[in-house]
Amino acid sequence: MPPASKRARKEDSPLELACEWGSCQESFDRMQEFCEHVEGHLKALDIEDGGNYSFEEHSCLWKDCGFCSVENAEEFKRHVYFHCYHTKLKQWGQGVLKAQPGIGTCTIGLHNRNIVPDITDNFICQWEQCEQPSLANPEWFYRHVEMHSMCMDVPSADKELLVRCGWKDCEAMFKGRFKLREHLRSHTGEKVVACPICGGMFANNTKFFDHIRRQTTIEGQRFQCSHCSKRFATERLLRDHMRNHVNHYKCPLCDMTCPSPSSLRNHIKFRHSNEKPYSCEYCEYSCKNLIDLRKHLDTHSTEPAYRCDFTNCDYTTRSLHSIKNHYKKVHEGDFVARYKCHVCEQCFTRGNNLTAHLRKKHQFKWPPGHPRFRYREHEDGFMRLQLIRYESVELTEQLMRERPEGHEGEGEDAARTDILGPGEDEGELFKDSHSVD
Template identity: 80%
Template sequence: TADKLLLLVKRSKHSLLCEWGSCEESFGRMQDFCQHVDEHLRTLQLDEEPDSLAEEQSCLWRECGFCAVESPGELLRHVYFHCYHTKLKQWGQAVLQSQPDLGSCALGPQNRNVVPDISDNFVCQWEHCETSLENPEWFYRHVEMHGLCTEMKSNGREESALHCGWKDCEATFKGRFKLREHLRSHTQEKVVACPICGGMFANNTKFFDHIRRQTAIEGQRFQCSHCSKRFATERLLRDHMRNHVNHYKCPLCDMTCPSPSSLRNHIKFRHSNEKPYRCEYCEYSCKNLIDLRKHLDTHSSEPAYRCDFSDCDYSTRSLHSIKSHYKKVHEGDFMPRYKCHVCEQCFTRGNNLTSHLRKKHQFKWPSGHPRFRYKEHEDGFMRLQLIRYESVELTEQLMKERTGNNFGAFTLLCPVLSPPHRGQQIKFTLCLSLS
């Protein structure tokens, strides 16, 4: 199995290569590797300025480009994560070598040494323990020791079990392996990384999926009937289909979503007036970082948008202006890919087709859905998406709420795939109100 394979890889010898500047020393033990990297860090003299960090004190790990701007601790955590990341990539390399038929990653090495930003120390939340560590390797081993040292307990009704001691967690397990696996859900520990692109994964199965997704198109035999994406295995296709199935309904409108996170985002952007992102130069505030970055361009004297067409030197600081430029100057250069499914009229942009559907054919979208969505068909044209996938339970709930409303809804069992969730049927629900 994938877990047994990973265990064998961990027990095998591995070489941890230092990539700090021109250094190419390698080590067989993680402790020796981290001590060696400590020597590189000491050359930066981080302790001389405990409250500040000079701009030139950036990470010298090859192909990284990170520059710490807040504190010496920020750079320490970042470089220690490179050590941990190097170990995971070495394990990933060993896994691929043991599975020659699996193939290899085709994404390229441009991001192989890019690691996540670590804003704070790693803090253990096991009961009566608040240990804070800068090195992720020592933090994960520290939490692992909690799991190894916890004792079997009995609650008087069932056989003895291991209790997770993490804050506000009441999970119990019959074996230490399951407890250790569970603890990764608290610490976000990864166990393997792709040696080519650097991507990290929580288990070998997800790593294998990552490689299989790079399979050539002729090997991707399983195609999604909804969005036409292709996959190498039926399980990958079923996992993908979960993203198309709505299980959660907004309590404030008729919007349905496939996951709790997408529902939270919907409520945040559609029903909340909170705008936590504020401009440091004026009173502007917004709901997300992308909008803030767009706004910050208005405070710059440099043009933020440039025309992508060759032989065109147009540039502007306004998103509206660049869109207007494309429409007025280059409209004829676009292929009209958006086609009306009613009268076959074609448009170069989706919003033009939306305007056509609303004015010409009097189409309306259901409450909670702020726009029309378009799906690419086999002939290359984008047409209106008329259906959405919902669980049986959610469909029945919606139909009860919509009794008396003029919604053309119908139900049909999915003919293409087995349900993404065992024992749970999937139905199609018409997405549009045509009144």
């Protein structure tokens, strides 16, 4: 359940929060009901508290998303909950634009409106002596952190009394709870508004207005990110954006590169650790995480493990194979075949089906440690495989030193690494370079 807060909140105002999961068309005016509804979609997929599934199981059905993950179910859960939070911010952005009719509108387009950032870890409150467990839902996390600022004991008669930030290793002081609340967003990364057209998120309304004004004062969005297809008015804005795609950390045990220390820790835990601390009380089975254990416990139950998540469909089954066949035979027509293979042009309704096709039909794979394919939208509206990733210049130099002689690459500020196709040498990672500075 979400943390309680005594203060009347902005999100308590009526909203139109539309669920865009698969063919679902329900809408809600409160975030709590909206999040509980989306949680029902997750439960129908048997995803609760994290874990690992085969690559065919992790495909986000949110409209125009295309996210497909094989890392772990907890990552998938965070991703879907972020859609809830993102939907709310876009609603707020719509209200802001209606209140400022003369400011203009976003011209970037709708193709990226439901693309959300990668969330590599659960959200953890670092307020001193806070015992709140980590949270997968950003909405509940940001409400919880705000609660700390609103519960500070500040005598109303003493207007000069400064309030100290209780975040770990922070000594900042502020006049009142409101300033502290704003400051806490610098620790949590919380955004307050999103563009309803392109989905971009902003820390305040001023930055959102700048986003709109830049498009009305500069003709066209001539600079496009080669990684995610977002467009920008200036080359400087594109370069600033590109830095978010650059990996800085390399796994010491394989060729995996990551954008942050937390994502590297997660990778090592799930890919290189043999520890299995979770054990079944009914048999000798053990596993790495709680969701795998809960999934295994279903084998000891007579209750159906899989339920169709389509409205007005009561189909249940004990078999993963059966539920997949059910979706294919009964509900396949409810999806649009937007995922296209860049090799043979075959189309698919879901990203995970294209993933399976690329791996089985064309033997595509990431270098060791990269178990996920990502897809981006092209100008014809189809989602195709994203073929490159970027490393920082420091990481590139490190990787070049580790390469055998003859495998040299160029690099100014970041190296572009191509996905391996059939018949290519796994050592041939750096085919060319791309500057992002």
